[in-house]
Amino acid sequence: MAIEVRIPTILRSYTGGAKVVEGSGDSINDLLSDLDGKYSGLRGRLVTDQGALHRFVNVYVNDEDVRFLGALDAKLNDGDTVTILPAVAGGAFGFAAAAAIFGHSASAAVVSGPGTSVPAASAAR
């Protein structure tokens, strides 16, 4: 089954610059594993070490935010379109305080990249 996946600018380094790629899987989790086989490292930018979707990545199935569809367990059907967007967030508040209050676990991974630890955020959860 073919799923069209729309890749944001910041992650196109993993897809050789491709804006749209194709993957397969019955759930978001399966799809991301499938994509990681072709575009190594991509999954790590979207999923935490604990196996949850990063707080500051938005993933949509067609017109729905997957947070309302079971997150990584969200079911996929042939012909679905998955869109990935980096959340747009920030503000004057200190990062540690924001992480503690909003519970943003390891949220900066999408921008800081794999291997960068975010102690304040990790500690918050």
Added chain:
Amino acid sequence: MLSIDRSIVEAIVAHARRDHPDEACGVVAGPAGADTPTRHIPMVNSARSMTFYEFDSMEQLRVWREMDDRDEEPVVIYHSHTATEAYPSRTDISFAGEPGAHYLLVSTRDPETEEIRSFRIVDGVVTEEPVRVVDATVDPNAVQSYMFGQSPATVDYECSGR
């Protein structure tokens, strides 16, 4: 250097003033590759906070799709700081996910004066850039009348240095 139309800057400042003391946020879209912001899109701050902003995920999807359909990109991503200077916080730097965008910050801490500064944020590195406010780039066919003593057509805000 960010070149941006005066009317857009005024709309952004008005948005920031309106939402003060909460942080305001939004996008200015422009034709892909042109580096020219032309379409101001105020966004909802779903955090509704004085110290934090976050785009609503569903509104963001709609706006990003619309930009895609129109062959546009987010040329400017802006937000306000309502009690501190217009300089990216550690939070701003951590979350900056659009390497091609100009990150415009407006501080509304002073009710009388505007503080507008622009930055590139790529891989956690912040680089300030000058902001050039220009007149009538949005509609080049607009009829303008000129008078002596009128304010100049462009205003350059140099980097404040830091």
